[in-house]
Amino acid sequence: MHSAKPLTVHIRLTKACNADCSYCSSWQGSPDARMSPAELRRALEFVLSTCGDALGVRPTHITAQFVGGEISSIPLAELKEHVQVVEQVCAQHGMSVIAGAQSNLILTERKAVQLYDLFSGRLGTSIDLESDKRTVAGDAERYRVIWKTSDSYLRKRRSPPGAIFVVEPGGAPAAERHMLEAARSARALTFRPVFTGGIKTVTVNSGPDFASVFTELFDTWFMRLPIIVEPFFQLLESRLAELESSTAASNSSCAFQSDCTQKSINIDPNGDLHVCLEMADAGFPAIGNALRGEWFHDAISVYSSRKENLSQDCIDCPYLASCRGGCMYESIAQGHGVHGKSDYCSTWKAIFGRIDTALQEYGVDAVREWALRLATRHENLRCEGVAKSILQA
């Protein structure tokens, strides 16, 4: 049987950003230093025509995620060309493609809907309605006002953009408030532990802190809120798939996979290739440069060795098929190396334990139906948003 082999391609056309958030260094980049459509064609062509030999994967479909820097700093006409390039190169390689983008929504209402329409509603953002960490020209209030204006406009004229909320140490109450806001706005929410996005002084979550915050959030969400909240939804889907069929469970995805070099790649504006956006941001060694047409086989071999060398804890773990040892980036960033497990292991274990208890309490069918309702609701909202854009055209 021909099995699906997805590859996620993060495309960072620029590192420049129109905001100047305190934990990130992207805004120090020059908006003029960006990858042109012709360079993107060359880079993607190199990746897709050589990844079979270099990475040992021949993808059947591509999820292209345009990230920044800030994507809206690229002129719209040029960005359209970039999207066309991706579609054309993938088509030439017989691969289907779904393209999405991440924006800070610090832009005009008009540009917000233009971006939404270009990516058929697959437009995500980040949300922070309370702290002073996100700023435009040093002004947190200004950031919030512009963000809220664009977000409200999208919710009214299209559909609610999904959002990432960064959970900081001690940030449980703020995280919960943002989850309830997401439920009211019908937006999908992703919780991410704070990371070092170029600023090394950021304080990250300790394992026990993270476990207590995330399990509390999981308990508030599970079987109660009508929205997708990640990574909880992904962990639930993996566990359901694992219990129902070992074949379905073999489809792992970020950030719970051990074969990252075959599932994910990040292209930086200068052509540098990294396993993923997180590893690029952390400054870990690159695996090649697509504009120079080079793969760095030593680095690839180190990163790809994780799959066969997970820690003994993971090998013995009852949740291995769903968790896959968690995230390599986290393990390296926390000092446990390429083969280690992240400090967040206890969080994933606690959540899997809660899922198993709930499956006994509610029954597998009821839990599966709840998960399906959430996914259908979000997809319906996106389709309605795309329909609005077609009617307005």
Ligand code: SF4
């Ligand atoms: S290292 Fe982590 S974030 Fe990067 S691709 Fe692997 S699972 Fe995803």
Ligand code: SF4
């Ligand atoms: S829950 Fe922990 S021990 Fe189990 S597979 Fe995940 S990281 Fe490894």
